[in-house]
Amino acid sequence: MRRRLLVLGAATFLAVGGSVALEMISSSDEVCAAQAKTSFSDDVVPILTGHCYSCHTPGGQGSQKSGLDLSTYDGVMHGTKSGKMVIPGDPDSSNLMWLLEWRGAPETHMPLGKKKLSTCDRDTIRAWIREGALNN
Structure with missing residues (x-):
């Protein structure tokens, strides 16, 4: 019993x-899959290509309006007409994360007019910034 x-x-x-x-x-x-080290070319570029390039490449609407060109590492690190988008090592202070996490007014939510990036995509970009935003 x-x-x-x-x-x-x-x-x-x-x-x-x-x-x-x-x-x-x-x-x-x-x-999300755990990663040892986040690569700009292998991990971040595919996210930017899939969600950001249509507006933030030379000649694109977002690039013309803000000056942000996400088609190259140098463009990402240069930032916008208003300043830097990425502060290496500090994702919480990086404007790129602020925009991707929809912390501001609706007109600043990126990608504009589309659904929010997945948690995994945002975590990947956050990890890359935290790891120093290297061109790797």
């Missing part, structure tokens, strides 16, 4: 724990 109660208790524990874990996984947007 005691053994049966232990088995029943264990099964209940696993069922509840599994349900909670499944809910935690399904309630998050996605699970």
